[in-house]
Amino acid sequence: MPKKLFIKTYGCQMNAYDSARMADVLAPLGYTPVNCPAGADMVILNTCHIREKAAEKVYSELGRLRSLKRTRERDGGAMVLAVAGCVAQAEGEEVRRRAPWVDIVFGPQAYHRLPDMISEAERRAVVDTEFPIEPKFDSLPEESAPRGAAAFLTVQEGCDKFCTFCVVPYTRGLEYSRPVADLLKEARRLVESGTCELTLLGQNVNAYHSGGRNGRTRSLADLIRELAEIDGLRRLRYTTSHPRDMSDDLISAHGDVDVLMPYLHLPAQSGSDRILREMNRGHTSGDYLRLVDRIRAARPDIALSSDFIVGFPDETDVDFESTLDLVRQVGYASAYSFRYSPRPGTPAAGYEDQVADDVKSERLAELQELIGRQARAFNAATVGRTLDVLLERRGRHEGQLVGRSPYMQAVHVEADLSCLGRVAAVRIDDALPNSLSGRLMGGSGPEDQLAGMV
């Protein structure tokens, strides 16, 4: 009998990749993904621990799931409830203490063992937060379903950088890069199943280094160059990069690898050298600005994005002003910004001089206002241009498709469903705060629309 599997994913793109891989692991056991937890035989919450809010969301969801699980049991069925991901890794047994109705708790490095965990859970609760010697990737099956036009591929996982605010080195473990040959195989399978854009994922994706042919160490740039040879692969992206690992060969790849898209997410976190030092980022704002210049010299139209934290312990108005300065100097296409959130077990959580919440909120609003203005200006500058848009999914209303420009902007277009999964030339008519709208070049009928595809 087919069983229903519901996975809810929080957090970063790597969690989205992991959720899809969990479904692959469970497919041979008869589990089919469904869109709603009611009536599911198994529910997995794939969680994020990066900020307090992210982690707390999980416990409120577990509260809601408790009653669904009861209803299912009253109806004579069963629901296996599992908590996966970074909250599971960081909190382990604590998850079951706060929510004893959870059957399985497992970390990001353990999901290849899910079938064993499920059978063990019939007898007793399971908590598996080991970091195995054998990486999980060696035991994962092939994809059980196509991933669509734009797909993720984890190439590197974990982090050795230990920024003082961050939980990732504790939840994902130390840095690990997957072998080139395995990645080429996975990428080819994805492309054969219809994927034409790949986003290479890693917590520090540009720290990627792995053995390749002739035992030579391969960098992310080498990997990109090999992947770019795959027939049918139209677009490559990678995220997230650390400024310290932005090597010369990677920068030049932006200048000469056609399929590498002109978009780079390069978190700066702060513009204050004092705060950057306290964060253990290993670079100054000057280093970051010089790096941006080099990247722009290689690819002048590149769209840059970043992450910023405001209200890190002891951040003064002057420090914050330096962050605004950095943002003004770089000019971002988009950026994410967050209030500093003390995370248990990280050094900065114990620092004195924690910044008051209202100060954090004021700074966040000011920074977001500046970033918003830059993003609107960046979007507005594309009006009147024709951009290649990969049409990835249906839009809100009938006859509308949504895709991404090379610069990662969401673009809404009136287009026939037959255009889904294709790269279309779209003339941009309008820039909204967070997206663009445009029309397909060519006529309006499906045949003409296909003629406009590139």
Ligand code: SAH
């Ligand atoms: N590996 C990436 C970031 C991963 S976490 C890097 O090195 O930049 C994604 C973002 O969450 C971070 O860039 C940071 O801006 C934010 N973040 C991480 N820990 C945080 C914390 N304790 N409080 C607030 N924001 C945090």
Ligand code: SF4
């Ligand atoms: Fe976290 Fe820093 Fe590692 Fe990024 S580089 S994952 S922010 S510790």
Ligand code: F3S
């Ligand atoms: Fe969150 Fe873990 Fe990703 S903490 S951001 S899900 S690596």
